Amino acid sequence: MLEKRIVVCLDVKEGKTTKGVRFKDNIELGDPVVMAKNYYDQGVDELVFYDITASAEKRGIMIDVVRRVAEQIFIPFCVGGGIATLQDIRAVIMAGAEKVSLNTQAVKNPQLISEGAWAFGSQAIVLGMDAIKDPSFPSGYRVVVNGGRTPTELDALAWALEAQRLGAGEIVLNSIDADGTREGYELTITRRISEAVNIPVVASGGAGQPSHLEEVLSTGKADAALIASMVHFGDYTIASIKKDLHRAGVNVRMI
Amino acid sequence: MAKNHTIGIVDYGAGNLKSVELALAHLGYSWLTSGEASKLASCDKLIIPGDGHAGSTMEVLNKSGLSDFIKSYYQSGRWILGICIGCQIVLDGSDEAEVACLGLIPGRCHKLPGGPGLKVPHMGWNVCVPKNEHFAFKGVPKEASFYFVHSYYTKPVSSDDVIGISDHGIDFASAIGRDNLLAFQFHPEKSGPWGLKLLDNFLGAQ
Numbered sequence: 001m002l003e004k005r006i007v008v009c010l011d012v013k014e015g016k017t018t019k020g021v022r023f024k025d026n027i028e029l030g031d032p033v034v035m036a037k038n039y040y041d042q043g044v045d046e047l048v049f050y051d052i053t054a055s056a057e058k059r060g061i062m063i064d065v066v067r068r069v070a071e072q073i074f075i076p077f078c079v080g081g082g083i084a085t086l087q088d089i090r091a092v093i094m095a096g097a098e099k100v101s102l103n104t105q106a107v108k109n110p111q112l113i114s115e116g117a118w119a120f121g122s123q124a125i126v127l128g129m130d131a132i133k134d135p136s137f138p139s140g141y142r143v144v145v146n147g148g149r150t151p152t153e154l155d156a157l158a159w160a161l162e163a164q165r166l167g168a169g170e171i172v173l174n175s176i177d178a179d180g181t182r183e184g185y186e187l188t189i190t191r192r193i194s195e196a197v198n199i200p201v202v203a204s205g206g207a208g209q210p211s212h213l214e215e216v217l218s219t220g221k222a223d224a225a226l227i228a229s230m231v232h233f234g235d236y237t238i239a240s241i242k243k244d245l246h247r248a249g250v251n252v253r254m255i
Numbered sequence: 256m257a258k259n260h261t262i263g264i265v266d267y268g269a270g271n272l273k274s275v276e277l278a279l280a281h282l283g284y285s286w287l288t289s290g291e292a293s294k295l296a297s298c299d300k301l302i303i304p305g306d307g308h309a310g311s312t313m314e315v316l317n318k319s320g321l322s323d324f325i326k327s328y329y330q331s332g333r334w335i336l337g338i339c340i341g342c343q344i345v346l347d348g349s350d351e352a353e354v355a356c357l358g359l360i361p362g363r364c365h366k367l368p369g370g371p372g373l374k375v376p377h378m379g380w381n382v383c384v385p386k387n388e389h390f391a392f393k394g395v396p397k398e399a400s401f402y403f404v405h406s407y408y409t410k411p412v413s414s415d416d417v418i419g420i421s422d423h424g425i426d427f428a429s430a431i432g433r434d435n436l437l438a439f440q441f442h443p444e445k446s447g448p449w450g451l452k453l454l455d456n457f458l459g460a461q
Contacts, residue, residue, distance in 0.1 A: 001422055002373075003380045003400060040447070045380055070277055076402060076445050096273045098445065121306045123378065123404045124271075169376070198374050221372075223379065253380045253400040255447065 003253045004217045004245070005045040005224035006238060007202055008231060010035060012081075013052045015061040019232050026052075029232055033068045039231065040073040042238035043255040047073070048101065048172070048226065051081030052147075063095050070096025078172075080128050084109075089116050093124060101172060103128035104145040107152055107159075110166055117167025122199075125170075127163040131156040131189055132176040141189045148176040160193045160201075171197065172226065174204035182208025182229060185216035194221040202226050210236065210244035217250050262458065263298030264288040265325070265341070267305065267315040275304045275338070278444035282455050292324035300334045300458065301325070303341030304444075306404065309364065310352025312340050322357060329359050329436055334460050337438035342431065343409055345438050351407050360433050362411035373424040376406045383419040383429045383441060391418065391430070391437055391456045399449035401441035403429070409440060435460075 010017045010032045017035055018026040029035070036047055049069070051062040059082060066079055079092045080101030089100050089112075106113050106127055116125040132151070134142035139157035144150060160171055173193055175186035185206045194201040200223035203216040213225040230236045242252045262279055264272055266288050279286045289295050303325065305312065316322040329335055337345050344356040349364035369375040380400040385392045408427035411417055419430030421440070429440040437457055443450035 001381065002377060002403075005379055043447075070273065071281070074274075074278055074281070074445060074451055075447050093271060094273065096277060098271070098274070120271075123306055123376065170378070198369070199376075200374060200378055223374070254398065255449070 001251055003045075003251050004222075005202075006213070006241060006252065007046045007048055007224050007226045008039045008044050008238070009048045009050060009204070009226050009228045011050045011052050011228070012062060012065060014058050015065055017232070018052070019228060032065055033072065035232075036069050036077070037072050039238060040075060043242060043253065044075070044238045045253055046075060046224070047077040049077065049079045050101070051079065053082070063091055066092060066095040066097050078126055080126070084112070086112075086115055086119060089120060089124075093120055099124050099126050099170070101126040101128040103130065106163065107143065107145050107154065110162065113163055113166040113168050117169070122167050122169035125168050126172055127160070127168040127170070128172045128174070129156065129159060129163075130174045130176050131186075139189065139192060144176055148179070156189055157193055157196060160197055164197045164199050168199065170200045170202065172202040172204055174226075175206060178206030179204070180229070181206055184208065184212040185220060185222075185225070187216060187220040190216055190220040190222050194223070200224060210241045211248075213241065214245055214248045214250055217245070260299035261297070262286040263295040263301045265295065265301060265303045265321060266290040267312060267319070267321060271306065272304055274442070274444045275302060278451060278454055279458075282451060282458060284458055290319055290321070292320050295324065296328070300336070300460075301328055302336045302338065303344070304338045305340045307340045308351060309340065309343055309349040309356065309407070310354050312344055313352070313354045313356055316344070325357060326359070329434075332435050334457065335436045336457050337436070338444070339405060339440065339442060342438035342440050343405075343407055345431070345436060346409055346411065349407055359436055360411050360416050360431060360438075361413065362409060362416070364407040364409055366407055367405075367427070368424055370424050376404055377423040378404045380446075381421050381423065381429075381441070383421050383439075385419045385430070386417060389418050389432075390460065391432075391453055393456055395449050395452050401429075401439070401443065401446040401450055401453075403441045405440055409438075
């Protein structure tokens with residue numbers, strides 16, 4: 001039986017891991033390669049590296065990080081942030097990443113999803129989506145871009161279905177309302193999207209304790225749960241979270 | 256086991272070969288990645304990796320002469336490992352495309368049926384339970400999981416060719432083999448320490 005995945009997200013700025021609350025007030029946490037290896041040894045199922053480097057000329061640092069991660073960890077990992085062209089996708093994949101996550105650029109240019117899926121396969125193309133509660137939209141959630149700062153006219157559920165149609169192989173659904181709060185995932189939209197699409201949905205934003213993961217993987221019907229602060233600050237380990245999930249009856253990979 | 260022999264990685268222009276190369280480097284083996292039969296012919300073992308479509312994969316293998324090369328390599332008695340699409344094409348054919356595959360193991364690939372709560376592609380970690388003791392799984396615990404990404408599954412005609420079984424709505428063969436041929440539906444190079452152990456066992460095969 002397919003196991004529920006625990007995915008750790010590392011925000012990387014100019015080659016260093018950082019973490020902020022609601023995309024603000026970032027603090028530096030360390031070398032992403034060292035952190036990735038540590039989570040790999042603990043039994044994490046997948047990693048996401050999100051490049052939040054602002055300046056274009058320092059983007060090359062991320063490719064070097066990807067290369068060094070690929071030499072040391074032998075599980076799938078995804079890279080997102082600032083990927084705007086097929087060449088960007090190719091560079092990340094050729095450096096050893098399994099997948100790329102397209103977010104703002106996919107909204108600006110949806111063809112990037114289909115072109116990426118055609119060139120590298122759907123399994124390599126992840127739609128990253130930031131959603132915020134907005135009752136004026138049909139699903140009750142609106143897509144926002146640019147790290148949550150810019151609202152779009154896209155409905156979250158409709159965009160998920162469109163991305164699947166274009167060839168996305170997975171969706172990372174991040175709740176802007178819940179992100180960084182540590183008060184639990186946004187269950188409602190996670191469940192709605194997960195039940196509507198036939199590709200895996202990774203829930204993101206709001207994890208603060210293992211019971212939050214259990215909720216989103218069972219009630220929220222997510223295929224995977226993304227965490228960051230819970231493990232970055234040493235409150236939990238991957239092993240301790242998996243032990244709790246296993247005890248709660250969630251099927252997870254034990255190593 | 257001496258590690259001074261060379262592993263040939265079949266490059267048919269699709270899929271990500273990088274992770275296989277890095278796994279071999281990590282295990283201390285040298286490799287040669289090529290799409291040319293003449294270069295791969297001298298390799299001590301062969302790996303057919305990849306993600307992809309059965310139709311386009313066979314088209315490239317047929318055009319480049321790699322299909323015939325792989326068949327003769329198999330006849331030579333040297334070890335071959337197929338991974339993911341490289342596992343599916345060792346059968347006679349696939350429902351994914353109207354094209355003859357390599358036919359090294361009698362059987363066909365069918366689409367996973369899916370169903371409520373069962374998404375297709377089958378993507379993520381799942382167990383592969385060996386039917387009997389097998390050298391590839393030596394030292395690997397029964398509950399070990401491996402990383403899968405696929406929509407089609409292999410169905411060999413003879414259960415003797417089935418090495419390990421996984422479950423995604425239905426039980427399917429996720430590790431198959433015959434003689435000097437071994438094939439995994441999952442990606443051992445992306446399956447953590449136990450995946451690397453499987454690879455290492457294959458690389459050490461006599």
